[in-house]
Amino acid sequence: MxxxxxxxxxxxxxxxxxxxxxxxxxxxxASTPAAMLAATPAPVPAAVRVLPIVDAxxxxxxxxxxxxxxxxxxxxxxxxxxxxxxxxxxxRWHPQGGTITVAVAATGRRTGVELHFPLxxxxx
Numbered sequence: 001m002x003x004x005x006x007x008x009x010x011x012x013x014x015x016x017x018x019x020x021x022x023x024x025x026x027x028x029x030a031s032t033p034a035a036m037l038a039a040t041p042a043p044v045p046a047a048v049r050v051l052p053i054v055d056a057x058x059x060x061x062x063x064x065x066x067x068x069x070x071x072x073x074x075x076x077x078x079x080x081x082x083x084x085x086x087x088x089x090x091x092r093w094h095p096q097g098g099t100i101t102v103a104v105a106a107t108g109r110r111t112g113v114e115l116h117f118p119l120x121x122x123x124x
Contacts (some may be wrong), residue, residue: 018084047092047094048096050064054081055084056078057077058076059073059074063091065095070093072098072119074117074118080102084102088111099117102114
């Protein structure tokens with residue numbers, strides 16, 4: 001299978017920002033109507049399942065999202081760790097809101113209760 005010499009547009013996902021498409025320098029990405037449509041920002045999913053790594057001492061939370069490792073800071077790392085211990089479903093990262101949601105077991109609620117933890121850019 002032959003590979004083209006022109007790299008395809010790439011998508012990057014940052015917390016709190018829309019996905020951005022970029023093209024190789026000198027390409028004619030936006031020279032045709034079809035290319036202009038392809039150049040519009042890709043929709044950001046409402047929530048992405050993640051497997052977070054929580055450092056309870058430093059308050060950092062790391063996870064992989066859209067092929068990129070994110071390192072964020074949580075004001076309540078102990079609470080997030082306790083919620084992850086009691087999770088009844090995979091935690092979900094909401095890129096638009098900058099929060100991670102964990103559903104924990106609760107009496108009388110089959111799907112559990114959702115706890116939301118805001119995450120911020122690592123402050124170090």
